Amino acid sequence: MMYRGNIAITGMGVVSSIGTTVDSFTESIKKNYSGLTHLNRFDPTPFNISYSFEIPNFKLEGKKSQDLLRINKTSQYTIAAARDALKQSGYPVELNPYEVGIVVSSSFLDFSLVTKYLTDVLKSHLKDYRPLQFPNTVPNAAAAHTAIELKIKGPNVTVMNKHNGAFSAIKYGINMLRTNQVKMVLVGGVDLFSYEIFLYFRQLERTAGIKGPEIHIPFSRERNGFIMGEGCGVVALEKAEDARKRGASIIAEICSISNMYFPCPITQYLTADMPGAELVYDKLLSEANLTKEKIDAFFSCANSSIDIDAWEDEAIFSYFGGDLPVTAFSSFIGEVSDASMLHLIAACVCLRNNFLPPVLGYSGNPEMQSNILQKKKYFDRLENVIVSRLGLGGSYSAILLTSPKN
Amino acid sequence: MKKRKVCISGIGMITPLGTGWKKFWQNLLTGKTGIRPTNIFKFPVDPDETALHMAAPVDFDPVPGLDNTLPEDLYWGDRLLCHATSMAIDDAKINSLPSNTAVIIGAGASSALNIEEFESQLTLDISKNRNITRVPIGMASSEKIIANRFRLFGPKMMIATACSSSSLALGYSFDLVSTGECDCAIAGCADTLCQLTHSGFYGLRSIDPDRCRPFDRDRRGISIGEAAIVLILEPLEKVVQRKKEVYCTVEGYAANCDAERMTSPDETGKVFLQLMQKALKNASVSPEDVGYICAHGTGTVINDITEAKAIKQLFTLNSTSPWVSSIKGATGHCMAAAGIFNCATVALALKNEILPPNTGLKNKDERCDISILKKSIRLNCKVAIANAFAFGGNNVSIVFKKWEKEGSL
CATH class of the missing domain: 3.40.47.10 (Thiolase/Chalcone synthase)
Structure with missing residues (x-):
């Protein structure tokens, strides 16, 4: 099995x-x-x-x-x-x-x-x-x-x-x-x-x-x-x-990982005919046996690009609504490509410490629909967060992290 | 969840022995070699050093009409990969690939970095005494190029473990198909001749000045080759349903790492031994069932002795030992494509009931105390192994079974 x-x-x-x-x-x-x-x-x-x-x-x-x-x-x-x-x-x-x-x-x-x-x-x-x-x-x-x-x-x-x-x-x-x-x-x-x-x-x-x-x-x-x-x-x-x-100290747990692959020119991240991100989120939640209401925060892949940020804002808003707190860790470390494991680790740090960092430098944008954080947000208990990445040539991935169930 | 049985249903090959598996197989069995003097390496060399010119370039017959549909600026390796993929799909007789088909491609320094394009640009910039002005846009994109071409929505990945890259690409494809994550996988690799690789191995004194002769007592190293190999993996049941003959089934694989040095293996052979033992265990196959091993057999002194040592130890308790051959005396060492090249060879050996020769072998190195095939033999072998070892100690061994309509062993 x-x-x-x-x-x-x-x-x-x-x-x-x-x-x-x-x-x-x-x-x-x-x-x-x-x-x-x-x-x-x-x-x-x-x-x-x-x-x-x-x-x-x-x-x-x-x-x-x-x-x-x-x-x-x-x-x-x-x-x-x-x-x-x-x-x-x-x-x-x-x-x-x-x-x-x-x-x-x-x-x-x-x-x-x-x-x-x-x-x-x-x-x-x-x-x-x-x-x-x-x-x-x-x-x-x-x-x-x-x-x-x-x-x-x-x-x-x-x-x-x-x-x-x-x-x-x-x-x-x-x-x-x-x-x-x-x-x-x-x-x-x-x-x-x-x-x-x-x-x-x-x-x-x-x-x-x-x-x-x-x-x-x-x-x-x-x-x-x-x-x-x-x-x-x-x-x-x-x-x-x-x-x-073995009695290991668990920092966080990955409940599910979901990937969407779509044919896209190798020099682009997005295409007009790509399927919606809801497929990724549906799979992510169903494998984790969770509903969207249980998600506490979203670590977006937004990296200061005009198209990527707008696309993911729309995707998050359409699926989760306008209340879900959203941050973008690239505001701390820039676009680090393969090193984006740092985003996941940042999310683990936040899960442990029950807070969500702001998008550094962000002071609002009327074009954005999601709840993008301008200030650090504290939680009584931060339990479930999603971390996402979008890749060149057509791939979008999301990981659902949860606090350890001890 | 029960794992699905996985088979190889299609093969696409562009090799130094010809294009298409039939031509390759025919030439391999008759002991031909694709290693020949070439003038494709452009770096400054000592004219006396003929070894610098020995290599195995592909003998390429394009798929008719296909080039007209590919972008003009497509890198040579990706162009070969598109042709090999098209051949493999045709060979598998699939009318329409499932939309969740995976594309898992092995990456080498040449293929991953589009290194030839980069070398040309660098040469231009050096000649004008300026900083590099352009890097290849298509680097690390082969799997996306294939997925785009065939409108595939399944998993895409490039795997880079040097000379075992494409074996691991096949191993991962096997996992994806067997666990039901996708209904078909394109596993492949194209690695092409480039100066980066050739100069590096030359500097390591690992290039045979003559032709590469694996397991021969006079061997002096590798000959670099190039190839594009693509295999189609599908659930066995599905292929049988559409009444297509399969080449063989993939039973399991293992990967491990020497964790010793970047450029040479653990010479005790223990790591290679553990690798093959684990692959057989994962495949639920006993060593006594194995009839053939397509060795990594590069032609370097240490690699061949170490591999032979591991094979000897694995079968030491059995009354019979399997036949072993390396194809690199015929094809050169095709770097990242070498692993899946061995897998394709095993598939053809199992299907055609013929084991290929160890081309170039004249006098066996006595330190390689295993049964090496000087000539091809007809043998109805049931189980075979394909090995691939790599720089950085990244090793992969894959176990295949002959497909028999009545069932497996």
Whole structure:
């Protein structure tokens, strides 16, 4: 029989522009700190922009500088976050390392490193070339380095689905648990802000500052694209019944995950003929055996894009009405693509602390119909929240998180 | 919920041995190789180093008329993938794909990043002494391109585990079909020759200056190949209902990770052994039932010895050991597509009751103490395994059964 029960989150790890530990990340959310900073990763002058949500001065602890040369930046982020998630879970990997898996969403890898590697190859005499960085150019580098570092020998998977990658990874991880491939799985998403990835989204005309002011305020009237961020989020997942059996501390439970896939050009997020989001919400609620009235809050995927924010506002309002509190965590960390696991982790933080953060910088927009929060909202008990993501090329995912049923 | 039996109902192949499974199979069985001197690598090389030019490019016959319907700027790998998908659907004799058909594609450095397009742009920018001005818009989009083309609403995913990517794509497709999440899955991969991959393996001293010769005592490494392979997975019952012959059933799979080093496996063979044991357990099959293993067999010294060691240990308690061959002496190492290439080979071996040879093998390495096929043999094998191991220690093993109308074993 396939397990259909809840999936427990028993550990979390983060590397983000608002904190590189879960504690500092939590404090930043509580205090409404934004990770917006001056852009230092490359010279932004040609693009007439100044800001990013990059992480300054990150250093992976416990590694010598010369060892770090062999581990690319996305892998360093992933190792740090996974190590924290594993530690918090208290799962005894050493007892059977084959029973633990890793799934990482990493669509753009360390693209600057790939560029530098290829530039060196193209410029040099190959016979004399020593490809120290070649192993870091493979798409599965982050997941593989993490397995090596944490000595995890179960299935090791990298998925690529850009903005929706982290939720695809969650789906894959849940499949691993439900088909009994593993007892525990670390699921993460990582993205590194770089010149090349900025260029990618700039080519698609998705970044802020092309058609308006350089701001990142989801749902706002002035929004015109996103400011990019980076980071990594990792969660430790187990079947809830297994986690309870071993006495693990459960942070939150995933009741259901629902995905909608629609044929859509690879350069777009939405198409006119895509099915409505109600299909996703219906499935989400029916699998969780909940009614829409039981949902307390919505972590929207809104990322300061004109079309995405408007589409999801309409979707939420049409299905849940105008009372459901809605926030957009990208206002804290920018658009982090694969690292959107950080949204899920933020939702877990809020479930634990019974509050919902505002959309930073948002001061109302008459075009929006949903109850978009301008101020932090406290709850007696925040129980059920939905977190969503929309991906390039046609995919919309939502996860229903609930407080642990102890 | 009871799991559904899953089968392979269609195969689409574009390989160095020809386009279409019939041409590939015929050439493979007669010991032909697609590895040949090529001049497709554009980087500066020492003219004496002929190894830099040995590779296995595809021998590609386009599906008539199909190119006219594809976007002109479609990346080469995705173009091949569209052709292979079209062939596989035709081969499965499906009039109309179920709308919830999944598209799960294995991704390699070349295919995921559209690296050839990127290399061209980079070369241009370098020559003009400027920063990179463009990155490939289509990167990490192959599954979406296929889903768009066939208007499919099922799960879409790209899986990147280097040289085992496409095996895991097939494994995940198997899960989706067997659990009823979708009624059909397109599992595939196209990985193409690129400088990034070739230069990297060259730098690691892993390219055989001659042709790749897996399990041979004189082997010196891999030859890079390219291929586009697509398999159609469906519930067995559904295919039987429409009176279509199936190639074989997929019984189960396992994945694990060496967690040792990025570029070489755990040389004890224990990790590969655990992998195959788990795959057999998941498939509810005993080792003594296995008649053939399509080995990962890259032609590197360590990989072949380690794989042979694991196979030897797995069957050491049984009176008979299975036949083993690697196709890489014929096709080159097709990187991310290598895993599903092995799966397609197993499907053809089970269906046609012929086991393919280990092309290029002259003198078996005595350290590889397993039964390696020098020539193809006719054998009605019931169960077979396809292995795929990868950079970063990402390993996958898949178990297949011959389909017999009367029932399974």
